[in-house]
Amino acid sequence: MTTSDDEAAQWWATSITRIAPGEIDHRGVPVEELIGRTGFVEMIWFMVVGGTPTPSQTRLLEAALVAATDHGPQAPSIAIARMTVTCGVGLNGAVASGVNALGDVHGGAGEQCVVMLDDAIARVADGESWDDAAVAIVDEHRRRSAYVPGFGHRFHPRDPRRDPLLGLVSEAVASGDVPGRHLEAALAFERALDRPGRRPVPMNIDGATAVIYGELGLPAPLARGLFLLSRSVGILAHAWEERQSGVRNKGPLPRTVLPAYRPGPEAG
Numbered sequence: 001m002t003t004s005d006d007e008a009a010q011w012w013a014t015s016i017t018r019i020a021p022g023e024i025d026h027r028g029v030p031v032e033e034l035i036g037r038t039g040f041v042e043m044i045w046f047m048v049v050g051g052t053p054t055p056s057q058t059r060l061l062e063a064a065l066v067a068a069t070d071h072g073p074q075a076p077s078i079a080i081a082r083m084t085v086t087c088g089v090g091l092n093g094a095v096a097s098g099v100n101a102l103g104d105v106h107g108g109a110g111e112q113c114v115v116m117l118d119d120a121i122a123r124v125a126d127g128e129s130w131d132d133a134a135v136a137i138v139d140e141h142r143r144r145s146a147y148v149p150g151f152g153h154r155f156h157p158r159d160p161r162r163d164p165l166l167g168l169v170s171e172a173v174a175s176g177d178v179p180g181r182h183l184e185a186a187l188a189f190e191r192a193l194d195r196p197g198r199r200p201v202p203m204n205i206d207g208a209t210a211v212i213y214g215e216l217g218l219p220a221p222l223a224r225g226l227f228l229l230s231r232s233v234g235i236l237a238h239a240w241e242e243r244q245s246g247v248r249n250k251g252p253l254p255r256t257v258l259p260a261y262r263p264g265p266e267a268g
Contacts, residue, residue: 016047041065044229048222056177057216061226063168064209067161068227070234071205074155077101079252081235082242086250091239098235102228110227113150113186113210114220116141120185134188150186150207151193158202165208169215182214 017026024031027050038046041062045053053061073079081098085091102108116137123133141148153159166183173180186207193201203211206227213223242250253259 044226048225049218054177056172056175060168060172060178060212060216063165064212065226065230067165068205068209068230070231070237073238076106077231077235078238081239083250083252085239085243086245086247088248091236091243094239094243095232095235098239099228099232102224102231107227107231108224109149109204109206110210110213111220111224113207114182114214114218114223116149116189117182117185117210117214118220120188121181124181124185130184130188131191134185134192138189138192148189148193148201150210151189151203152201153204156204159204159208161205162203162208165205165212166203169211172215178215180215182211185214186211 015027017024018028019025026034027046034043034046039058041058042053044065045051045057045061070078073082077098080101081094084097085094089097104112119137120130120133123136124130128136138148166186169178169180169183172178173183186203189207190200190202209227210223213220213226218226
């Protein structure tokens with residue numbers, strides 16, 4: 001191999017996949033040894049994290065992925081995918097359009113919550129109590145924004161996904177499969193947000209899955225990446241359903257409803 005050939009080969013050097021004529025290896029394992037033997041959730045872990053997850057890790061990751069799959073057309077990412085597919089765009093474009101709507105506000109709270117939980121864990125390691133750490137962090141967030149990532153929901157008084165997810169984490173803590181520090185931190189945040197005279201602000205799906213991703217030892221950015229992977233399933237399902245409706249150029253409002261006109265500043 002010449003120097004220029006070697007430089008080209010190193011340009012996208014990767015430890016994830018090796019290909020050669022008639023050969024595909026993922027992390028050193030021939031693909032034919034994975035097909036039919038490895039579940040999709042295990043494959044996600046294998047490809048993204050590396051190694052084989054334990055049964056408990058697989059169960060927790062699968063639960064988080066299932067829970068975040070969809071929240072209906074009220075979610076902007078779903079509505080955008082449904083509108084896009086009625087414009088004659090293929091499923092790939094519709095799914096991409098929906099995924100591209102997932103940003104810091106819609107889709108990013110899980111990552112932000114993991115960072116917040118990690119902050120609380122670090123403060124407790126330095127000698128603070130869980131409750132003192134949680135109150136201090138909540139106050140810091142409230143000075144910047146009315147929202148604390150991972151807590152409260154614009155639609156659900158209590159997110160129906162919270163309890164089953166935290167129940168699975170509690171079981172994993174009791175069996176010694178995960179440490180439980182992220183769960184402790186999240187519960188402390190709920191207590192900090194449940195103050196006299198105020199409406200309680202329980203954990204939402206972002207907070208509950210942040211607990212799982214934190215307990216699994218995954219870096220905060222992967223909480224967002226895995227949420228995108230999960231929500232892509234719901235986006236695909238809705239785009240496919242809308243495509244079969246035969247409706248063309250479906251906008252965000254029925255045709256009989258026109259947006260209100262709001263006069264702007266007079267020109268010039």
